[in-house]
Amino acid sequence: MILPGKLQRMRPLSTIFLVATLLTGCATPQPLTSTPQLTVVDTNGVLPPPDRGDLTAGDRPALIGPLDTIEVDVFNVSALSREIQVDASGRIAMPLAGTIDARGRTAAELAEAIEVALRQHYVRNPEVIVNIKNSVSQVATIDGQVNEPGLYPVTNQMTLMRIIASARGMSEFARQEEVVVLRTVGNHRMAGLYDVAAIRRGAYPDPAIYANDVIIVGDSPQRRLFRDIIAASPLLVAPLITILN
Structure with a gap:
């Protein structure tokens, strides 16, 4: 028979066991192993240096959009530059x-369009160069459990991990295995589900992020439960520290 006093003393212990179990499940790392996409170098090995082609991103055309700022240079016609x-x-x-x-349009395509328009207004052999000085249209949105959600500019090298880093990383309640990327392709809305923890392990490549993508980092109920238990039971903090150490 369990006396009422003993039952009250057992409740904190059972709660500590529950929280410790949750923490153990969340904190258990998966080993880093080689896959067809990843070669793991052991502790005695040395990572080889990258080739020159590895240091540059693949060509991704920069497109001009509303409210972007461009520089137009018309050769030998400074009044039009x-x-x-x-x-x-x-x-x-x-x-x-x-x-x-x-x-x-790309900068080169717009330069060609300006040249055509100038020829139609009797400018002889115009040579036009267009540069994108400031782009506000080529951005992606990241929301959910990141430290600084918002709009971030997209470059040739923008990937999922890079935009999460731009948002100052995931918050304490982020669910790493539930990161959704929303994208419109040919007027059709599409979604991809990614596991950031798996990407960090090299299980699959870090996916590219494009302009107008929306990234949503999911919420972890287990982490919130742990926070709520600690907030509701301050006396459990000392036993938890003892268990975790």
Whole structure:
């Protein structure tokens, strides 16, 4: 027979056991092993240096969008060279060239469109160079359990791990195995589910992130349960520290 006093003393111990079990399940690391996509070098081995091609990202065209700032240089016609902000509808306006749709074009494609427009207004053999000075349209959104959710610029080298790092990493309640990337492809909404812990182990490559992607980092109920137990039972902190040490 369990006396009431003993029962009260057993409840904190059972709660400590539950929390310790949760922590053990969350903290158990999986071993790093070689796969067809990953070669694990042992402690006595040396990682080889990367090739030159490994140090550069694959070509990903930078597209011009609304409110981007571009620099237009017309060779030998300094009066036409200028810095222009694309308007909210994705268009620019230039003397002699008129209004040109810049949205969704690369810098080289827009330069060619400006040259065509200038030829139509009697500018002989125009040579135009366009550079993207500041892009606000090429961004991805990251939300959920990260420390600084928001909009982040997308470059050739942007990947899932890089944008999480840009957001100052995952929060304490993040669920690493539940990271969703939402993307529109051909007017069709698609979603990919990723496991960041598996990517860190090298189980599969770090996926590329593109402009207009939305990344959502999931929430871990187990971590919240642990926080709530500690908050509700301050007397458990000392026994927990003893168990964990």
